[in-house]
Amino acid sequence: MGGVARYLGELVRTAGDMTVVVNTTHEVTGPGHVESRELVRTAWPHWWPMVRVCREFGSAASFVLVSHVLPVGTAAMIAKWTGGVPYVVLCHGLDVRLAAGHRRRTFVFRQVCTNAKLVVANSEATAKDIRALVPGLRVLVLTPGVRPAATMSRSDARQRLGVSADEEVVLAVARLIPRKGVDVLLDATDRLPNREKLTVAVVGDGPERAKLEQMAEHLKHRVRFVPRATDEDVAAWYAAADVFCLPLREHANDVEGFGIAYLEAAAHGLPVIAGRSGGAKEAVVDGKTGMLVRPNDPDDVARALASLFEDPVRRGRMGEAGRARALSDFRWEDRWKRLMDNI
Structure with a gap:
């Protein structure tokens, strides 16, 4: 959906x-x-x-x-x-x-x-x-809202997904189309050869999937594509991940209006790395709930990823700030009330 x-x-x-x-x-x-x-x-x-x-x-x-x-x-x-x-x-x-x-x-x-x-x-x-x-x-x-995340422990989620306890998991949940910038994320991963425990999970399907899989051929041990995932699978990936990264960009006049996936990641307590494009700048507070990176700049994405994995305290602080903001400022009940109040 x-x-x-x-x-x-x-x-x-x-x-x-x-x-x-x-x-x-x-x-x-x-x-x-x-x-x-x-x-x-x-x-x-x-x-x-x-x-x-x-x-x-x-x-x-x-x-x-x-x-x-x-x-x-x-x-x-x-x-x-x-x-x-x-x-x-x-x-x-x-x-x-x-x-x-x-x-x-x-x-x-x-x-x-x-x-x-x-x-x-x-x-x-x-x-x-x-x-x-x-x-x-x-x-x-x-703006879109978000509901409280289903509770699943990190260890249970990783066991379910076959992810080891010491892996550094970067998650992207998206329809695989050009504006999502998943190719930029893969390029960034290639620029982090020293992070041997880094795993990128790409959850979703779309017309770019074959191209992205081919692009990730030499990164096979570091990239997992999950084209068909149930709601429970997606929830498990959110619980298992350390960082959510989707470096959005404008592509052929196609733009991300907001970025609901950023809110869902925040509700799960994940720090978010987002492309500075469209409405993503409203979904992520740069430096507080995550980091905004330059679109089409894999070096900038790689630096953001490295900085978060090298500073787990900062990573945790951003994740908690994102969760608090998502659950207080983005309640669906408030959206419907505002709509009715303005009609």
């Missing part, structure tokens, strides 16, 4: 009893009652059936919560024009960048945002991009 889906899922889960409409090509399962209906595409554009869905369900609600500006926001806007259904639109980062620099998309983006009851951004960085396209627009910044 990607960051956007997790953001929406947790936000709705916090809201309690409500109807959630999901447009998907996959079977939907989960707690509660799930009712499936077939949407038949009878004409272009492909999002047109969503207009009917917004009107049908929105008529019984105070507003429709729209997951993306384009194209779902277009359907919600038409439903408002034709049926008076108000809507709130969420923006995540890449969706805003895709609208910029494209005349038709920019026009539609502005129309969707100005007709919305409220526009929500997942970070100040995303809000800045929105205001660049729609000057003067009121934008509510609602």
Whole structure:
């Protein structure tokens, strides 16, 4: 499940009893009652059936919560024009960048945002991009939240995963796409030959996996790829790790809106090394809960890793500060309340 889906899922889960409409090509399962209906595409554009869905369900609600500006926001806007259904639109980062620099998309983006009851951004960085396209627009910044981490001892986690007690474990949990910077992490690992106990665990899958595995061929004994991991496996890796490292960067106009994985790592008491890109600068307090490094600079990443492993007291202090901040400042319950207070 990607960051956007997790953001929406947790936000709705916090809201309690409500109807959630999901447009998907996959079977939907989960707690509660799930009712499936077939949407038949009878004409272009492909999002047109969503207009009917917004009107049908929105008529019984105070507003429709729209997951993306384009194209779902277009359907919600038409439903408002034709049926008076108000809507709130969420923006995540890449969706805003895709609208910029494209005349038709920019026009539609502005129309969707100005007709919305409220526009929500997942970070100040995303809000800045929105205001660049729609000057003067009121934008509510609602960063992702995090839930308390499941308790698993370090020793139990390492035994489960086959990790020895003296290994220095660097963890990256991500969809393997260019902007995540996992290739930079592997380059940095190659620059630390003297750290013989260093192990990098890359948990996640994606289109870059084959390229990254090939890149790590000569690091085989130091890099473990875990493409298929259960929630319990991911929790075990968080418990087993010493440092979380994901040197994000912008890539072909793709940007990380916030970085939910950073919060999850912090909730597990891990110091975080993050790329100074997009909303990551809001997820990590440089020098307090982790370190911000220059994107595309493996030497900078290597220095950050070495400094944390050479100073376990500092590493522990950052991890505890990150945990305290995550659990006090990023509660999902507070996010839903803020949303409702601003509508």
